[in-house]
Amino acid sequence: xxxxxxxxxxxxxxxxxxxxxxxxxxxxxxxxxxxxxxxxxxxxxxxxxxxxxxxxxxxxxxxxxxxxxxxxxxxxxxxxxxxxxxxxxxxxxxxxxxxxxxxxxxxxxxxxxxxxxxxxxxxxxxxxxxxxxxxxxxxxxxxxxxxx
Amino acid sequence: xxxxxxxxxxxxxxxxxxxxxxxxxxxxxxxxxxxxxxxxxxxxxxxxxxxxxxxxxxxxxxxxxxxxxxxxxxxxxxxxxxxxxxxxxxxxxxxxxxxxxxxxxxxxxxxxxxxxxxxxxxxxxxxxxxxxxxxxxxxxxxxxxxxxxxxxxxxxxxxxxxxxxxxxxxxxxxxxxxxxxxxxxxxxxxxxxxxxxxxxxxxxxxx
Numbered sequence: 001x002x003x004x005x006x007x008x009x010x011x012x013x014x015x016x017x018x019x020x021x022x023x024x025x026x027x028x029x030x031x032x033x034x035x036x037x038x039x040x041x042x043x044x045x046x047x048x049x050x051x052x053x054x055x056x057x058x059x060x061x062x063x064x065x066x067x068x069x070x071x072x073x074x075x076x077x078x079x080x081x082x083x084x085x086x087x088x089x090x091x092x093x094x095x096x097x098x099x100x101x102x103x104x105x106x107x108x109x110x111x112x113x114x115x116x117x118x119x120x121x122x123x124x125x126x127x128x129x130x131x132x133x134x135x136x137x138x139x140x141x142x143x144x145x146x147x148x
Numbered sequence: 149x150x151x152x153x154x155x156x157x158x159x160x161x162x163x164x165x166x167x168x169x170x171x172x173x174x175x176x177x178x179x180x181x182x183x184x185x186x187x188x189x190x191x192x193x194x195x196x197x198x199x200x201x202x203x204x205x206x207x208x209x210x211x212x213x214x215x216x217x218x219x220x221x222x223x224x225x226x227x228x229x230x231x232x233x234x235x236x237x238x239x240x241x242x243x244x245x246x247x248x249x250x251x252x253x254x255x256x257x258x259x260x261x262x263x264x265x266x267x268x269x270x271x272x273x274x275x276x277x278x279x280x281x282x283x284x285x286x287x288x289x290x291x292x293x294x295x296x297x298x299x300x301x302x303x304x305x306x307x308x309x310x311x312x313x314x315x316x317x318x319x320x321x322x323x324x325x326x327x328x329x330x331x332x333x334x335x336x337x338x339x340x341x342x343x344x345x346x347x348x349x350x351x352x353x354x355x
Binding site: 053107109111 | 333
């Protein structure tokens with residue numbers, strides 16, 4: 001009679017556990033504490049990090065747009081306009097600059113931004129005149145849109 | 149795969165390469181292959197038929213051909229990349245073409261290639277014994293060429309010749325500028341009236 005149980009209990013668990021762990025730990029090296037060294041702690045934190053990274057990709061787009069809007073609002077406010085008035089007037093002048101570019105202009109090119117604000121203000125005034133006074137000639141900047 | 153865990157870099161060119169003349173960044177390319185094994189068949193085909201054209205086309209690159217006993221034929225590309233920022237008055241510094249290019253260091257078996265470079269030394273050397281080599285202070289790339297055809301090898305080598313040697317990692321922004329502002333960066337006092345301006349208007353009016 002052959003006793004097999006002891007032999008069956010010995011299993012070869014696999015040769016490359018170290019390398020598989022290292023592959024995961026390389027994503028945890030910039031963490032604080034033992035979770036940058038110990039596999040069981042790291043695996044949980046790394047999965048969390050990847051989940052946050054996936055979610056964060058969608059959030060980043062929202063956050064960046066919000067940041068741009070804040071900056072444009074601040075810049076337009078310096079020139080006496082509200083963000084909504086600024087954006088709608090620029091749209092009506094067919095100035096199709098997006099919020100990213102407008103925010104960058106507000107920071108690095110303040111004179112250009114001032115001109116854009118002036119343009120928006122002028123178009124706004126022409127809009128008011130067109131509504132209130134029918135007999136006045138149409139404004140210069142509102143004329144562009146009508147000829148489309 | 150987070151952004152902080154993976155390597156990344158900013159968009160850059162080596163010493164503003166395209167601004168003046170374009171200089172090929174590949175400085176040395178080494179083809180290691182076996183003379184008899186099946187996996188090196190494509191490389192042998194490439195070496196016999198195409199490598200001379202490559203060397204002629206890329207005059208600033210030194211091509212080494214190293215037949216040796218190996219299972220996996222490889223191409224090793226070394227670049228003259230030195231990445232550090234230069235101020236503008238140093239922009240005129242350009243990379244010199246290498247003093248011993250173009251040359252093919254080959255074994256006797258491939259001596260039939262020597263008539264293509266009549267005035268250039270062809271000797272039987274083992275790569276490790278070479279004394280003078282072109283200067284390289286940048287990155288190295290190794291690509292395995294086992295069981296590739298000569299056309300595929302040509303594609304791989306052309307790709308390496310067109311690369312700059314900078315790491316192929318995530319580029320943080322698809323743009324880069326040394327001078328982001330022309331009109332001057334915004335400051336809190338840029339759009340505010342100065343206390344002096346009424347007096348300046350007065351003075352100009354008086355004039």
